Amino acid sequence: MLDNPIMVVGGTMKFSDLKSTDNPKEYSIGKAFVWLAMxxxxxxxxxxxxxxxxxxxxDFILPRKQxxxxxxxxxxxxxxxxTNSMYGTDLELTKEEQPHDNDTQTP
Incomplete structure (x- = not known):
């Protein structure tokens, strides 16, 4: 049995859909979707x-504070x-897309 439990506090992820070959507008839109998913x-x-x-x-962390x-x-x-200003898109966060943020860990 471990005396000190192991906790994951962060890491690095690779998103193969966000490539340098994407045009800047597509890359920015993809980044927004990845960011929200994270x-x-x-x-x-x-x-x-x-x-x-x-x-x-x-690189990411698992938040310890809200x-x-x-x-x-x-x-x-x-x-x-x-992104909207630069590329003429109309990206926005709707009520359903807003992640529920009350479940973060506190030390």
């Missing part, structure tokens, strides 16, 4: 690596505004 799984992206032909790596999740969610909303 938040729904309680994964907070902390670093997006430069995309290459194999995909994009993203504020960590909230900050990432706010950053996603700003990213959507920027």
């Amino acid at each position: 938040l729904k799984k309680k994964q907070v992206p902390i670093k997006w690596y430069k995309p290459n032909k194999a995909g994009t790596k993203v 504020e960590e999740w909230d900050e990432s969610y706010d950053s996603l909303k700003k990213f959507l505004v920027s």
